[in-house]
Amino acid sequence: MKLSYDQLYKKLRSRFGYLNWWPGETRDEIVIGAILTQQATWKNVEKAIANLKSENALDLRKIRRMGLRRLERLVRPSGFYRQKASRLKGIASYIFTNYGSLDGMFDKSTAELRKELLSLNGVGRETADSIILYVANKPIFVVDAYTKRIMSRVYGIDERIDYDELRGLISDKIGKSLDLYKDFHAQFVELGKEHCRPRPLCENCPINEYCRYFKNASGK
Numbered sequence: 001m002k003l004s005y006d007q008l009y010k011k012l013r014s015r016f017g018y019l020n021w022w023p024g025e026t027r028d029e030i031v032i033g034a035i036l037t038q039q040a041t042w043k044n045v046e047k048a049i050a051n052l053k054s055e056n057a058l059d060l061r062k063i064r065r066m067g068l069r070r071l072e073r074l075v076r077p078s079g080f081y082r083q084k085a086s087r088l089k090g091i092a093s094y095i096f097t098n099y100g101s102l103d104g105m106f107d108k109s110t111a112e113l114r115k116e117l118l119s120l121n122g123v124g125r126e127t128a129d130s131i132i133l134y135v136a137n138k139p140i141f142v143v144d145a146y147t148k149r150i151m152s153r154v155y156g157i158d159e160r161i162d163y164d165e166l167r168g169l170i171s172d173k174i175g176k177s178l179d180l181y182k183d184f185h186a187q188f189v190e191l192g193k194e195h196c197r198p199r200p201l202c203e204n205c206p207i208n209e210y211c212r213y214f215k216n217a218s219g220k
């Protein structure tokens with residue numbers, strides 16, 4: 001039996017509950033987290049965020065003014081720290097030089113905002129869409145490596161699918177809803193962390209009876 005994307009969401013939500021994402025207390029923290037999480041585990045991002053917090057520097061205005069070496073030291077646990085420190089300073093500088101605030105930058109259409117974010121150094125599609133969804137509060141579906149892996153295993157979609165193609169495939173089927181997009185992405189992350197790992201833990205997975213990979217592996 002094929003699981004619709006709506007049913008997929010409901011199954012995940014009934015297992016994991018409403019996840020209230022993104023895990024960040026302020027909009028600055030979410031923007032910073034979206035950069036730090038590139039090629040990093042969330043555990044290591046949390047260490048970098050804790051460093052920034054401990055020096056009262058989890059703030060884009062402060063990051064803009066901070067010395068680069070100090071910022072590198074604080075974000076070091078998230079890996080690629082030189083690159084990430086420079087990206088953070090670049091983004092902070094861009095926002096406050098051109099708009100004076102996050103609100104100023106976000107006061108435009110989703111398409112315009114996405115184009116602008118993607119023009120910034122170090123902002124790829126996943127990072128741009130995370131900022132648009134969780135900071136600007138505009139409905140755009142975020143795709144990440146977990147999404148690709150799960151969609152590939154459950155539905156047989158090629159894991160190398162283009163980011164925007166998969167984003168379109170999912171959002172066309174589930175409609176446009178800010179809350180749903182926020183929580184659906186969080187559910188994918190939770191399933192990816194808890195069960196659908198590189199070596200999956202399928203036995204107790206909430207969607208195993210619908211999953212192609214599991215059926216093939218178990219001969220069901």
Ligand code: SF4
Binds near residue numbers: 196197208209
């Ligand atoms: S059944 Fe296994 S492969 Fe399928 S989604 Fe669950 S954990 Fe992933």
